[in-house]
Amino acid sequence: MRYLWFLLVLLPLFLLPFPFYLTLLNFFALSALVALSLYVLTGLAGMTSFAQAAFMGMGAYATALLTVKAGLSPWLGLLAGLLLSLLLALVLGGLTVRLKGHFLPLSTIAWQVALYILAGNLVGLTGGHTGITDLPPLTLFGYALDTGFRYALFSLFLLVLFLLALDNLRGSRLGRALLALRGDALAAASFGVDPARLRLQAFLLAGGMAGVAGFLYAHFLRFVNPTPFSLEASIKYLVMAVAGGVGTIPGVVLGAAFFTGLEDWLKDLLPLLLGRQGNYEVIGYGLILALILLLAPKGLWPLLAARLPRKEGRLPEAEPLPLAPPQGAKGEEVLRVEGLKKAFGGLLAVNGVSFALRRGEILALIGPNGAGKSTTFNLVTGTLIPDGGKVFLFGREVTGLAPFRIHRLGLGRTFQHPHLFPELSVLENAALGTYARTRAGFFRVLLGLHRKEEDQALATAYRALKRVGLESLAWERAERLTVGQQRLLEIARLLASGAAVLLLDEPGAGLRAGEKRELAHLLRSLAKEGYTVLLVDHDMDLIMGLADRVVVMNYGEKIAEGTPAEVQRNPLVRAAYLGEEVA
Template identity: 85%
Template sequence: MRYLWFSLLLLPLLLSPFPFYLTLLNFFAIAALVALSLYVLTGLGGMTSFAQAAFMGMGAYATALLTVKGGYSPWLGLLLGLGLALVLALVLGGLTVRLKGHFLPLSTIAWQVALYILAGNLVGLTGGHTGLTDLPALVLFGLPLDNAFRYAFLSLFLLALLVLALHNLRESRLGRALLALRGDALAAASFGVDPAALRLKAFLLSGFLAGLAGFLYAHFLRFVNPTPFSLEASIKYLVMAVAGGVGAIPGVLLGAALFTGLEDWLKDLLPLLLGRQGNYETIAYGLILAAILILAPRGLWPLLARYLPRREGRLPREAPLPERPLLGGEGQVVLEAQGLRKAFGGLLAVNGVSLSLRRGEILALIGPNGAGKSTTFNLITGAIPPDAGEVRLLGRPITGLPPHRIHPLGLARTFQHPHLFPELSVLENVALGTYARTRAGFLQVLLGLHRKEEARALATAYRALKRVGLESLALEKAERLPAGQQRLLEIARALASGASVLLLDEPGAGLRAGEKRELAHLLKSLAREGYSILIVDHDMDLIMGLADRVVVMNYGEKIAEGTPKEVQKDPLVRAAYLGEVA
């Protein structure tokens, strides 16, 4: 990233003999800012927006109205423009970030079209489609930025600054959490991420970046009308980001550079080939995007990055985060469920189930397929709310609390199918577990003030990996691990979270016999240290040799509870598993 900073700022000097290319350079910088806003929103957060041009319009029209009609400084226009872009992002994000699937992009289209129509029809205020002219040039340190050469230093400086800031975001707890939300919101919430709040903050940052681009656009052209802020413009920026590779900062910069140059070239070439009438470049964009996505589904940058030298990661050297005290005293009940009930329509999945887990104990929850084990598991962890009953953690009611509020109290879980994130390394996947133990917010992260805390979080993750025997794989991509090691990685993430009540959903699935013995040894050692473990698994050999007590379910009800030997002899259990008459 440090070389990118210098190369961007050298470009105006290299292109100074070519005024036309200096103009294109400024358009590239402005387009790249919008593409970076989509990197935050889509590349990290997994949300699709067709309203980025509307945020640009807020920044552009705010400064235009303040300077042209009010006679105020453009820098006041910048503050007003960014403020209005943030207000629009707050309103739009607050109403839409909870939407899923196609509803989110459709709602942003509606907002984009509405604001475009509004700008074109408020003739007395915005000048309608004729627009506002004669915006003043920006003046910086007494020097008027009244030509493309001078303006390029400002636009590229801001671009380089924001590239570094977003690089800091990606290499932080918030960047990891946004990537986790993109992949699996429930998994992210299970280690303390509030999905709606984090998505809204990403929306605000995205709106800020696009609003800044609108301000720069207005004072570069010194003219504003609705056309550059239309739905077509929003689609163009999304095409830029996706074609270049929206999941990486170099990708969105590549896309912005490619399409900024391509747009001008197509506007000159296509009329010669196809006649003077029609916006043929829009069709060409679609064909080019289709070709890119067929040949490189993740965009051009991942395709090019294969041929570039890979940056080797570093293992953490800082001291880990301080250990959290274990919940409860010796033998004390730390987790208790009473009378849990859950129905899905006419299906009664869980009916009056009660259980308790003591400190330092391994409690197994078993039963045949369809017995209601997973539903009970999800009721306890807050993934779904119960219809009746109560869950307490160290005597504190947690019934109905969402997972992101339960986790910081000291409870962590794994999943029946490992919920890992392939874009992240093994170390980063485990570091996700430290989210609730760290505090750096967006401003600290963007300014790079989070690095010491980040190093300690990674050191904590590495310590957890050593605990489960995966430290040699810390810098590998998580997707390369076999199923058994993926399950151990999830346990490491739970340990990194500092939680002392561990709920493990089928941790033995996919493990070979030797790996299961190592898993049993690990869980027993954790229990001896005071960790409390609730485990669901179908492997009876593993469970009966591991658990201190066993709770057996069938058809949504608890049918037996006791030591492994007592449960094995219970006629109801034998009937449920073996079909024997009770």
């Protein structure tokens, strides 16, 4: 079905008698390409950029300078424009992708305005606002692309190639990871994603796409000046993507088509209605966008797609990734915590906590609310950096390492509240766990060379779902699961990740009695296979019937450690839980 995009290439044949509409079709192709770069940034990675027109300008000016002033081939101009766009994306992304909230879009606005002003004032290089004229036409296989029809065939063909490449990206480990980053960067890091690195790669891809669009724009008009690469242009491309549905590829294309046609219509209609000339289409944009977002908050395409029949996914038939059961002797030490300390201002949340975890055992970390259990979890997994103490995993010190690095050494975790991604299916949520076990990068993914590995990842995720009893829900959206099923899905994601040490934060919360029994049976069977489990829970019946050993915390300190029977008799534990006085 995805190859139906090639039908776009047939449009110039139907519009051949109408030169004006062929020109409009070319502008649609170029706008759609820039809007698709925003699908990568905003739709997948959750970043907002107002600098896409600046990347486009880099591609346009690079080819204009090389072809007009240096007399080189336009195809060398494409290469130069792509390299300059990537360089700008690397600099801009390296400085801004770590920013959060409104700081990222504000910083891209600053860069966009600065580059626009620079292009207008470097008269000796760029021609200022007069621009650079007489760019040569593109020549392909001996044919000059010097008519609207020929150029439309070429630009639409390139657009379709990018559409297919981005469809490959969405259905890959990188696409899932980008969506996870958009929803919850902490959860993404917990299964092996490096947030800063992946966001920068997405920024580079989006910048490169906009740079290619700038190259095409320059050789279509054969003239370049700063006006098409202004902040207003960047806003226009963002409006296209958001109005159509920035989270979907068809939505972005629909938005580009709708606003390309709308812009021309408004430019003709509004001066007639208002009786004077001016850029009134900008006002029209704003009003129409507001109306669309009121009626369809997610964009036009999701509103239309909700009325289409739901497509059932295909269950993976490939062999799963090799199952690597935990290696080593039962009872050997796999995790050791020595004197962990963490203070938040004047509050000492964790004070000198030490314990060890042995292969194949289930160790429970318990204590009253506010005892410091979750903080200890976060210190062990790298979410927080300790003020003192050390953490060792399989004999290697991991104190202060980033969560994604600790995960790749064999430690996985769940969270106090399920950290799932509602827009993904149950199978895709489980497949997120395979991120660190798979290797396909952007180049392989965009070219579709990741299919075998992707099928293996999905098969691995399906095997993990079967293990926890959720295989019948593989293609349901995760948001439709009960709380108990969400807890099991988090465990399935851990199993798909291949982690040998499993840290479970309140896995029994929200589960019914029968679900808790099933959970206990699952954890016991995993421990027998050599998995090691550290869990926090407030359900004492579950803990005392499941754990091999128990560590008890109170006011940030460890007050007891031993078997369930031993800690139940400990007077300090009874005082902490029951308020009994210590003799």
